[in-house]
Structure formats: structure tokens, C-alpha cells
Amino acid sequence: MTRLKSTQVLLAGLCALLFASLAGASAVNVENYGYPITDRFAATVVGTPEGYEAQLPEHIPLKERRIVIFPERVTPDVFFYGHELLYSVALQDDEAPLIFLIAGTGASHNGTKNYDMARAFYQAGFHVIAISSPTYNNFVTAASKTGVVGDAERDAEDIYRVFEMIWAEVKDDIEVTEFNVTGYSLGGFNAAYVSKLDEERQSFDFERVLLINPPVSIYNSMSLLDRMIQNIPGGVDNFDAFVNKLIHAYTTTYKESADAGGDDFLYKVYKALDLKDEELAALIGTSFRISSASLVFTSDVVANYGYIKPKGLPLNRYSDLTIYNEVALRLGFTDYYHEFFFPYYRADYPDMTRDEFISAISLTSIADYLRTTKKITVMHNADDVILEPGEINFFPEVFGDRATIYPYGGHCGNMNYRDNVAHMVATFTQRGTR
Numbered sequence: 001m002t003r004l005k006s007t008q009v010l011l012a013g014l015c016a017l018l019f020a021s022l023a024g025a026s027a028v029n030v031e032n033y034g035y036p037i038t039d040r041f042a043a044t045v046v047g048t049p050e051g052y053e054a055q056l057p058e059h060i061p062l063k064e065r066r067i068v069i070f071p072e073r074v075t076p077d078v079f080f081y082g083h084e085l086l087y088s089v090a091l092q093d094d095e096a097p098l099i100f101l102i103a104g105t106g107a108s109h110n111g112t113k114n115y116d117m118a119r120a121f122y123q124a125g126f127h128v129i130a131i132s133s134p135t136y137n138n139f140v141t142a143a144s145k146t147g148v149v150g151d152a153e154r155d156a157e158d159i160y161r162v163f164e165m166i167w168a169e170v171k172d173d174i175e176v177t178e179f180n181v182t183g184y185s186l187g188g189f190n191a192a193y194v195s196k197l198d199e200e201r202q203s204f205d206f207e208r209v210l211l212i213n214p215p216v217s218i219y220n221s222m223s224l225l226d227r228m229i230q231n232i233p234g235g236v237d238n239f240d241a242f243v244n245k246l247i248h249a250y251t252t253t254y255k256e257s258a259d260a261g262g263d264d265f266l267y268k269v270y271k272a273l274d275l276k277d278e279e280l281a282a283l284i285g286t287s288f289r290i291s292s293a294s295l296v297f298t299s300d301v302v303a304n305y306g307y308i309k310p311k312g313l314p315l316n317r318y319s320d321l322t323i324y325n326e327v328a329l330r331l332g333f334t335d336y337y338h339e340f341f342f343p344y345y346r347a348d349y350p351d352m353t354r355d356e357f358i359s360a361i362s363l364t365s366i367a368d369y370l371r372t373t374k375k376i377t378v379m380h381n382a383d384d385v386i387l388e389p390g391e392i393n394f395f396p397e398v399f400g401d402r403a404t405i406y407p408y409g410g411h412c413g414n415m416n417y418r419d420n421v422a423h424m425v426a427t428f429t430q431r432g433t434r
Helices: 003-022 040-046 112-123 135-144 152-170 186-201 220-230 234-257 264-272 279-302 320-328 333-348 356-362 365-373 391-402 417-431
Strands: 062-066 087-090 096-102 125-129 177-185 209-213 376-381 404-407
Touching: 040 264, 040 279, 062 152, 062 417, 087 112, 087 135, 087 152, 087 234, 096 112, 096 186, 112 125, 112 177, 112 417, 125 152, 135 279, 152 186, 177 186, 177 417, 186 209, 186 365, 186 376, 209 417, 220 234, 220 333, 234 264, 234 279, 234 320, 279 320, 279 333, 356 417, 365 391, 376 391, 376 417, 391 404, 391 417
Parallel strands: 096 125, 096 177, 177 209, 209 376, 376 404
Antiparallel strands: 062 087, 087 125
């Protein structure tokens, strides 16, 4: 980071603290916190150790369902399985509030974190509807209007359309007292924009909205994750060997575990390889790179943009994708932004510079809304690895006492810790002034 940028960050942090003090509201900073992992990288990878987790039912009636969002869409044959959007529901027998769950970057509707949240909210008496992240390949192929995700407002419109169509499918089967929404990581970011859109559309009139470990700026956070790749032993040129090492460790543990899944990738590799701190950062960056590679390739094919796959070249279910995978794994999110995402949308925003567009896909662009709406609360960690220095100050400055800041936990590492789950549920069950 340059000296100028460091100074800007410092000044921004001081201004944020000054604004918070003048406003007379400050975040709830949690003290005497019992989550056992204080290293931010280890917490991000390991999550919540056994014995510290919330007491949740082992099984709930979570069922996978399918819905066609765009009946007229011709899905590329290489994604023949992706015409229908997959989602999950766990519905109560009696009248109950409903909560929508939005998964984080590259995660599915029934991934580990979404499933843990579903268990917590179902146990608390909620109807639960869980969807994948807009960055998950099934969402890109089935539910993204353009196929090119990352634009905060367009993604919110895609998510909102999905919510409306799912609600139309289930509303005759259940009785709902109110609607709520939450999400973690990028899903928390999405939830903020979805809430703002709902103010205009009013299909749900959300009662409560909870953002869990959201980024402030999508671009800044993804750039941070891109740079973590530089921690690979031997440097970026050793990326392929490092990935192969991780995949080998993961596939070995996958064979030994009946419940292995995408969200478990980091933890299983960590356990198999006993990685050091800088290698943990490389692991986090590599895990994200694998997710972003899938996103970039899928978006390129759906939009037929010609970024990785030559424009107009048809791919079918039998095509050899090896060369495309190799290219995609070499591309970071910043490459995607500058070479694909921004050029793709540039015609729609002819007067906007790259930096202005970066600002537009951040929470700062809706900060006034976030300050004034009382329905939105935030749970975050002071040591979150996806935040640039000083960015954590955005949350007390904007949300005041609607922001709860835990001293450690990394990025979503403490989500299943008993105190965090209790707070998460209480956000939606305790009544107060909206």
C-alpha cells in the first residue's frame, strides 16, 4: 500500500470515528468474548471448533427445490444442467415469520454456512428459504439476467426476482407473519441492496435485515483476496503446483468424509496440510480464486463475451474444458473487473470512470440509506481478512449502535459460535423500534 493510500485510509478512519462521536451513537463492541481462535487467518479457515458451536438440531426438513426463472432462455449446452435454479426450503407447519438466506461468494444455497443458519432459524420457529450467491455458477446460468454478476443493483434485482418467484410458488402452502432477510459475506452485502430495492418494490416490506461480515467495497475485498495468492510458497509462478497440492489434500479427505462439501474446502485442506500463517492466507486466496475462476468462465460463456472462450465458439457437454480452466485460474477478480466486467457495462454508464464504478458497487454508495433505515443491523469482526485497513470503521460510522463488532473471528469464522448464533437469532426475534 502506498504512503498516500495509507494516509487516506488513516484520515478516513479518523473522520469515521469523529462522525460517530458527533452522531452520539457507537457500535456495540463485544468484550469478554469466548470464541477461542484469535488468529484471523486460522479463524477464517477453521471456523468454530467442536464444543464451542451453538446447540442446533442435527437435521431439519430442508428440501431442495427447482424453479425456472427465465423460461425463454436458451442455456448453453455446456451448462445443460443449469436451466433451473436450485434453492432450499424448510417450512414450519404453523403460521410463522419467514427469512430469506443469501449465501456468500461462490457458495450454494445448501452450503455449510447457509445450512447452519437454516438450522438456527428453523429451530427458532422461522420458515426458511435459502438461495445461492449470485456468484455461484447455477445462479449465473439460471437467474442472472445478463450473466455478468458483480453490479450491486443488478444483482439485487436478480435476487429480488428470485425471491418473488419462489414466494409465488410457496405462498399457498404456508402462513407467513412477516418477511426478513440475511446473508453472510457477499450475501450480506447483497442483502443491503435487496432491502433498499424492497423499499421501492414493497413485495415483502422486510421487517428485519441482518448483514453478516459484509465487505464495504466488493472491489477492495476481492483485490485483497487476489493479493493473498502472493503468499503461495515459491510465488505466483508456483500457483499450479500449490493448487494441485490443495486439491490432492482435499480429495483425499473427501474420500474419507461422507459430508464433505464446497464450504468445507478450507478446513479440510488446513487439517490435512497443517499450514503456517502465510500459507493460510495463500489457502484463503486460492480457495477464492477457484470460486472466481468458475464465476468468470460461466459468465463469459453465458454472456458470450469472448474473454476466455472465443466469442461465438459453441461448447457442449462433451467439450474439453481443461484449457479454459487453466486460463481462468490464472485470472484474479481485478482482471475480471478491468478486462470484462467494466467494459461489458461501460455503455450503460458512459459518464462513469472506472473508479466511480468501483465506488458504485460498494456500501458507501448507499450509506445514506443505511444510516436512516432502522431495520438493518450488522454483525462483523474487527479482524476480518476481507476488509482493507480502516474499513471496519464504516460500520460504526454508518450504523451506530445497530452494528455489533466482535474483536476477532476472521472472515465468518465465528458464525456458528454459540454467542454469535444467539445474537443472530435475537436480531429477528426481539421486538423493538424499527
